[in-house]
Amino acid sequence: MVRMTLHERACRGCEMCVDICPTQVFSYDRERRIAVIDHEEDCIACLSCSYLCPSGALQHDDYPVVKNFYRDLEFTRKIEKFL
Amino acid sequence: MSPQTTETDRTITLNAEWLSDCSGCHVAIVDLHEKILAVLQSVRIQHFPVLTDIKDYPKATIGIVSGAIRTEHDRQAAEAMRASCDLIIAWGSCAVYGGISGAGNLHAPEDLLKAVYTENKTTSPHPGPSREVSPLRPVVTPLDQVIDVDLYMPGCAPHPTLIFEALTALVEGRTPIATQESVCGRCTRTMQKTEVDCIRRPSEGLPDRELCFLSQGYLCMGSATLDRCMSPCPQNGIPCSGCAGATMRVLTEPNRDIRTEIAERMARLTSIPREAIVKEIERNAKTHYSYTMATAMIGEKPTFLIRQWLADAEADHD
Numbered sequence: 373m374v375r376m377t378l379h380e381r382a383c384r385g386c387e388m389c390v391d392i393c394p395t396q397v398f399s400y401d402r403e404r405r406i407a408v409i410d411h412e413e414d415c416i417a418c419l420s421c422s423y424l425c426p427s428g429a430l431q432h433d434d435y436p437v438v439k440n441f442y443r444d445l446e447f448t449r450k451i452e453k454f455l
Numbered sequence: 456m457s458p459q460t461t462e463t464d465r466t467i468t469l470n471a472e473w474l475s476d477c478s479g480c481h482v483a484i485v486d487l488h489e490k491i492l493a494v495l496q497s498v499r500i501q502h503f504p505v506l507t508d509i510k511d512y513p514k515a516t517i518g519i520v521s522g523a524i525r526t527e528h529d530r531q532a533a534e535a536m537r538a539s540c541d542l543i544i545a546w547g548s549c550a551v552y553g554g555i556s557g558a559g560n561l562h563a564p565e566d567l568l569k570a571v572y573t574e575n576k577t578t579s580p581h582p583g584p585s586r587e588v589s590p591l592r593p594v595v596t597p598l599d600q601v602i603d604v605d606l607y608m609p610g611c612a613p614h615p616t617l618i619f620e621a622l623t624a625l626v627e628g629r630t631p632i633a634t635q636e637s638v639c640g641r642c643t644r645t646m647q648k649t650e651v652d653c654i655r656r657p658s659e660g661l662p663d664r665e666l667c668f669l670s671q672g673y674l675c676m677g678s679a680t681l682d683r684c685m686s687p688c689p690q691n692g693i694p695c696s697g698c699a700g701a702t703m704r705v706l707t708e709p710n711r712d713i714r715t716e717i718a719e720r721m722a723r724l725t726s727i728p729r730e731a732i733v734k735e736i737e738r739n740a741k742t743h744y745s746y747t748m749a750t751a752m753i754g755e756k757p758t759f760l761i762r763q764w765l766a767d768a769e770a771d772h773d
Contacts, residue, residue: 382640384667386647388723405645426646426669426678426720427639428702447752448707450599455544455608455621455631 374415375433380406382429389421389430397421467626470502470515471546472536474522474529475556475595480547481505481521483612490619497626502539512539517625521546523556523749524596528589537602542625548611550598552700553749557595558741560749561761564591595749610683611698611746617683635703638677638695641686646670652726654735657694668694669721674735676743679705679716698746706752712759713743737764738771 376397385405390398395414398407398421417435422428473481485505487494498517502509518540524530537543548554559567568591572583598604608621624631634640646667655672662668668675668689675694677686683699697713705711718732736743740761747753748761 382636384639384646386724388720391723423704424719426637428636429640442710443707444709450607451703451707453606455606455633
């Protein structure tokens with residue numbers, strides 16, 4: 373099953389993940405002004421939320437890797453050396 | 456590290472060199488303040504222009520090189536560092552991406568010299584230097600275009616906390632903690648949806664202190680910029696200018712671009728149409744892409760058409 377992590381300190385409370393999620397995984401905590409992962413089990417790992425999140429606060433693990441994006445291998449090797 | 460470390464234990468030697476840069480990355484190392492003492496317990500500093508007066512390049516374990524390759528001297532110094540050091544770190548955004556010197560790639564070196572020396576509108580014309588000053592290379596490149604680089608430390612300058620983490624990790628032989636979060640990850644401004652319907656220039660009005668710049672209609676590059684700074688600018692009233700380079704996704708995925716990433720988010724936060732935001736960033740592309748345009752990771756993206764954008768902006772202006 374897909375595991376999702378929300379880095380609460382990094383969440384800016386913009387609600388964009390709530391809007392874009394096709395399976396309504398998120399709810400929004402108005403008091404704390406942050407997103408909440410409510411239905412992790414419904415995540416289809418489309419990663420839309422993670423790509424849209426302005427602060428990079430959302431992380432997905434254990435999801436099936438579908439080669440739906442094109443990534444430059446040379447640059448990816450370089451990024452692995454970033455401190 | 457034990458406080459009892461003796462001189463003979465300091466087996467790690469460090470060389471540093473600055474090329475075409477502002478020296479801020481080296482000053483950031485000095486900004487470790489008393490923490491530098493912890494580093495010095497394990498490291499012996501040798502060639503290091505901001506701290507020592509050693510002119511040659513003694514053999515060293517770690518080599519820190521900041522600055523872009525702009526001049527012939529830059530290339531020679533970079534090669535001397537590579538020859539003398541076991542491990543080379545490209546230090547700061549200029550060494551990693553080419554930095555702001557990279558904006559010079561939009562002009563031929565002769566045109567740059569002409570603009571500065573013979574056709575300078577704010578001072579009396581004077582022939583450019585012909586001796587003792589190293590000639591410009593045809594283009595500005597990041598460090599890894601002239602020598603092999605083992606590690607990259609982006610940031611303008613990298614925050615001393617991250618420098619300390621990187622240096623101590625190297626000394627201790629562990630992998631440093633390197634976040635993939637963007638500048639927004641540490642910014643404390645509230646990002647909320649607003650009815651703002653036009654882009655505001657930095658000089659227009661006084662931004663709200665608590666609200667996200669994008670929500671207010673000001674262009675801020677925080678959401679598309681790697682956090683290597685601890686977000687000081689947006690926290691102190693200045694929108695992010697993207698000095699640590701784009702996020703890792705933008706760097707590695709050719710179909711992602713700084714302007715569309717920002718426009719996507721800003722259009723969702725405000726009533727400003729996405730296309731208008733893209734157009735505004737393109738119009739000021741020299742500013743918004745200044746730190747990274749010299750690296751192939753940004754400059755060679757199929758969507759990066761800066762010459763066309765600038766020509767369009769000029770045509771609009773006329």
